[in-house]
Amino acid sequence: MHFDSRSLLFVAIILAGWGLDGAQSPDPPAEAKASSCGSAGYLEGRLSGALTADIAWQDHEMTCESMPRPDDKGVRLRFSGDISGERLAIIIAVPGLEAGMTGPDIDAIVTITVEGSGRFFSTSSLGACWVDVSLNAPAEEPAGTHIVAGRVACVAPLGEFNGDAFVELRDMRFSGIAEWGNS
Secondary structure, three states: OOOOHHHHHHHHHHHHHHOOOOOOOOOOOOOOOOOOOOOOOEEEEEEEEOOOEEEEEEHHHEEEEEEEOHHHOOEEEEEEEEEOOEEEEEEEEEOOOOOOOOEEEEEEEEEEEEOOOOEEEEOOOOOOEEEEEEEEEEOOOOOOEEEEEEEEEEOOOEEEOOOOOEEEEEEEEEEEEEEOOOO
16 A cells, blocks of 8 residues: 555644544633623622522623613613523613712612513612712723722612512622713
């Protein structure tokens, strides 16, 4: 049997990829997931009622998103992560919050969704929830983003949009990214 140099090169490449014992070379290590929460992002607290969970998400365990509210009045902070096999999104809308502003008792609307299920829980209007913002500082990148941290509290449970269930928030603290555009 005759092998030309190209055939031998092909066999050498295949064997190098499989090792001497026939086991395939391990895959290269996965790249670390880039944080969308400002590298020190977190959401911590308790949910009780129709959703019961202790939340302790760190920046690499969740996704953070943000957008200005309609008419550029305030901002929406969105945190999402996994709890007991379900993906929850917790949205904190703060109509009165401006870039760089901190302080206590800023009105907020809180919404919790169980993604893919059609279940939504929310405050009906302003006045039931508020945020105490302890940090609201420009992030390094991209322009117009800020790291916003604080706590959120509600005086009443969040009612279900299409049902009669409710969820209560307790001891909710957060740190994430707020997007105001090029401010």
